[in-house]
Amino acid sequence: MSSAHPSRAAARPAFDQEAEEILLPVGVVAERLEMSTAALRAWERRYGLAPSGRTRGGHRRYSARDLERLERMRTLVRRGVPAADAARAVGAAGPADARAGVAELTEAMHALDTAAVQTVVSAALTRLGAAGAWTAVLAPALTAIGDHWEETGRGVEVEHVTSGIVEGALRRHAQDRAAALPPAPDAPGPVLLAAAPAEHHTLPLTALAAALAEEGRAVLLTGDLPVPALTDALVRARPGAVVLWARSRGTADLSWLRSALETTSAPVHPAGPGWPPGIPGAAAPLHDLPGALAALLGAPDGRRPV
Structure with a gap:
């Protein structure tokens, strides 16, 4: 499992995108998020959260998907999730619902909200099945907190609590499916x-x-x-x-x-x-x-x- 920062989305010319898609400059995005442009550019440098669109003139612009990722990042950071972990959560590969699951699980993990962790894990297993939930939601979130612990020496309590809940949920899921x-x-x-x-x-x-x-x-x-x-x-x-x-x-x-x-x-x-x-x-x-x-x-x- 990789511990690298999320990769930057490939840039595409504006005329290759859907006609109705709106591309936003950094100042507009900063205003919407109530952040400074310097903070947005710092997130780009540190975590790869770069704008994925370009105008005909080659100027980079944020797409609706970029804005959604940044909103999730901001929410997680404001709720106490370390920025690096939040970036890994919002940058996780896979369908939009899987990325949302990683972000929700990451937030619940860092809050030590065991009920919320259980809810997210159970929902992922129900929606994606064991293989899909593990690959797209559970493993990315657990890898992120493991990387955070290795880099900072903090967060082992988050990993232990979450691992115990995930273990129990997977075992119950296996028992239920075996019976059925x-x-x-x-x-x-x-x-x-x-x-x-x-x-x-x-x-x-x-x-x-x-x-x-x-x-x-x-x-x-x-x-x-x-x-x-x-x-x-x-x-x-x-x-x-x-x-x-x-x-x-x-x-x-x-x-x-x-x-x-x-x-x-x-x-x-x-x-x-x-x-x-x-x-x-x-x-x-x-x-x-x-x-x-x-x-x-x-x-x-x-x-x-x-």
Whole structure:
């Protein structure tokens, strides 16, 4: 997951835009936002919130979408969200409703408003599904607060509170979907999801579990397991596939992964940025949630074959 500042929108000539679109100069935008032009230009320099339109003469102008982003940025900053986190929230890629979800979640996170965080997370899961919510809303917001903590040493309480709420929401979502769409009698064994010993950053595994449950695939989510517990789980569960997660190189224990390869004939997928490439005997590495779904469900788009 990237920690870079939001990229600047590509500039387009005014005559390539819709005829009814209005392009605004910096002074007009500053007046509407009740800000100084110097502050707007500082946001452009620091956070990439640049105007995306141009006149025929090449002068940069703010579009309606630019103005919407700036209004969200201003609102978040005035409500106490650090400017860098606010910029990441309003600059998140994806559809407008997903960007709005990132901004709402970021605001609720920094306010430590647990009820609001729960509401935004639940709404995202309902509207976008587990994979869409994780990719477009939850992961960007959590990455932003993680970057803020690494840069400033502050905000760990925000990450811990939010991570706990997201974990609980994803688990409930997975349980609800599993109850509504149980596996077929002739379905393969469950997908066993385990994290390397001492690997505590396991939210991506929980998101994968919820997304698989939406597709009717049985899942066994175990958390971080030492070698004896991992081998026991593999023998008893007889999984159809195995996903072994390691976020960092410090937790990516190759001997632990090899113990799984020696215990089960099911494909064993290394997942997470901690693993080195080209592990002998391992199945295809899983780099992101859509790719993991495609590999585990056997369909290019990550949907269950019909």
